[in-house]
Amino acid sequence: YRRLCRFFALREANRHHLMYYSAAVRSLLLRLGDCLVEQGRLSSREDLFYITVDERADLLADGSRDWQGLIETRRAERDRFAKELVPDTIRDWRAALSGSDTVSSVASKGTLRGIPISGGRVVGPVRLVRSMEDWSRVGRGDILVVSVIDPGMAPLFGVAAGLIAEMGGTLSHGAIIAREYGLPAVANVPGILARLHEGDRVSLDAERGEIVIQDRGHEATP
Structure with a gap:
């Protein structure tokens, strides 16, 4: 019983530390985004979240890629996906893709x-x-x-x-x-x-x- 209680405490501690360090990493990335905006490499600090870790390294190394075009493409893709209505339960993959596998409210x-x-x-x-x-x-x-x-x-x-x-x-x-x-x-x-x-x-x-x-x-x- 004592071991179970200990594990429950560790379970909550794990969530706490995950959220704490995720917030810390996000703050650092936003600060990096501010620096890149000041240098004219990005239009917005949040643009940094639309490129991968490897791509960030390339960007910091003065890569000649069309970063703004890539970011705009991915932002548009994200906005498009955000409008998709996904059913809670998928009974038929074809119906789900066509949008007919939904439960009416x-x-x-x-x-x-x-x-x-x-x-x-x-x-x-x-x-x-x-x-x-x-x-x-x-x-x-x-x-x-x-x-x-x-x-x-x-x-x-x-x-x-x-x-x-x-x-x-x-x-x-x-x-x-x-x-x-x-x-x-x-x-x-x-x-x-x-x-x-x-x-x-x-x-x-x-x-x-x-x-x-x-x-x-x-x-x-x-």
Whole structure:
């Protein structure tokens, strides 16, 4: 039993150190990116993340490659992949590639359905949260719509009125945190980020797992 307890502690320590050193490496790479921008080799510090480790060495050695063209190509590729809707479960590879192997979340016209993971009922405006850059736009009373619940979003749970996620279940880390905050939440609603828009007003019933679109907003999605 004592050994098991020790291993549990090491499991969490491993995650802590992985996140700590990943953040440290990212900070160093961003500083390197700043230096390359100052030298006129890159347009943005984040461009460094679009080239491989070996390519970075070549870039630092004053390689004559068209780096900006390569970076723009990979950025466009990443943006294209980010728009792809991937099914939770693939039953037929051909259907998945054609986009027909998806599970509908539509219960009836104007109503979407998912898995209730934290009880409660609330009505409010939709706030799409696709990345950390969107966190600053979250206001009190917003209903957050995310692809997956990241535990790092916990500070937003004290401001938001509700939460809807494309993926997840009742035992996920994010679901547990949502219940601790008493935040009404529904998960496993396929395609919800594409179906809802900024400013839409929805009714979230996290007891039954239903989302009803009450009014389509006019706020443009950034």
